[in-house]
Amino acid sequence: MKLTKEQIEQIATLARLELSEAEKEQYATQLSSVLEYIDMLNEVDTSSVEETCQVTGLEDVVREDVVVSTDEETRQKLLTAFPEKVGNLLKVKAVFDN
Numbered sequence: 001m002k003l004t005k006e007q008i009e010q011i012a013t014l015a016r017l018e019l020s021e022a023e024k025e026q027y028a029t030q031l032s033s034v035l036e037y038i039d040m041l042n043e044v045d046t047s048s049v050e051e052t053c054q055v056t057g058l059e060d061v062v063r064e065d066v067v068v069s070t071d072e073e074t075r076q077k078l079l080t081a082f083p084e085k086v087g088n089l090l091k092v093k094a095v096f097d098n
Contacts, residue, residue, distance in 0.1 A: 001035045003028045 003011075008028045012019045019027065084091040 001039060002032045003035070 005024055005028060008019070008024045008031070011031075012024070012027075079085060079088060079090070082090050
């Protein structure tokens, strides 16, 4: 599957990349070869292969989220010392830009 220049430009737009004309040609060739390889893999007969989502046998270890300290005095000291708050919530800088 050969990607066109327009498709590369669309991919670059979605990835928020600014590409030169030379880079567009280079990526068109490279991404096309990757897609051709994927097409080859799609031709492999996997009907006798058992489905699996992971092969290591590892499992997530989770524990219940339990409050270990209900020291109201410590909580009030923290609230008092924090520079910005809304009610009993601590106001912090935004993590994500919109």
